[in-house]
């Protein structure tokens with residue numbers, strides 16, 4: 001079988017077009033969705049991502065403000081900046097680019113973001129809501145992946161989904177979302193024994209371990225849907241996934257490329273969450289007036 005490639009850029013473009021129209025309607029009501037992105041230090045990959053996010057905002061009419069903070073910024077200074085943005089009515093979404101320098105506690109930072117502005121979906125309130133099936137912000141990468149799987153027209157319900165990776169930002173919310181879609185879910189990680197025995201049982205395989213090319217033909221069943229979350233930069237600058245694309249393409253029914261797969265969808269779901277945040281702020285305002 002030769003896989004159909006799931007085109008993340010194309011899907012992202014379509015969703016962004018819908019968002020653009022929604023933003024026009026919001027602006028007509030006097031509200032411009034606003035996103036604040038905070039970056040501490042100047043890790044080159046983080047700088048690239050932050051700029052990509054700001055550009056994506058600009059293209060669809062979201063106001064964005066990047067806060068460049070020095071590497072030696074203290075945790076207290078960063079928390080103060082977040083608190084100021086929590087109070088700022090023009091800002092509906094706040095994203096603090098991760099990773100942070102080692103002297104700053106990521107959890108303390110995430111806990112400080114107002115849950116209603118937590119467009120990354122990392123705050124414990126949103127993580128908890130996802131777990132119990134309540135409405136809240138869904139982390140962008142797994143949310144985008146669900147959209148990518150749905151775009152194939154395949155049903156998720158009843159399928160065996162195997163997730164490799166158990167991070168709070170991808171693996172765990174991914175498994176929860178797949179469960180919400182009624183898949184049977186298995187989570188694998190670095191201590192998993194006989195990985196290929198499990199992954200070969202997957203109808204849907206989501207690979208999010210950050211290990212370049214670990215998944216090859218020996219791990220994949222004929223006809224599987226394979227989603228590659230890896231964004232690994234080689235020393236020469238080339239971006240590679242966690243999946244050996246050329247091998248897996250011969251077996252899978254659907255496969256996502258790197259670049260041009262999950263990455264563009266991650267940014268798109270950030271835009272989506274920011275628009276949701278702005279809509280909710282409008283509703284809040286209206287309910288105060290009543």
Ligand SMILES: Nc1nc(=O)c2c([nH]1)NC[C@@H]1CN(c3ccc(C(=O)N[C@@H](CCC(=O)O)C(=O)O)cc3)C=[N+]21
Pocket residue numbers: 048049052095096097098099120140231239258259260261262263264266267
């Ligand atoms: N608070 C926070 N939220 C995040 O969502 C977050 C973060 N921190 N830290 C870093 C990771 C990584 N991430 C990516 C987003 C888009 C691409 C992306 O668009 N990649 C392009 C290629 C870009 C390139 O060439 O470098 C693609 O795959 O086609 C990749 C990675 C978001 N992250």
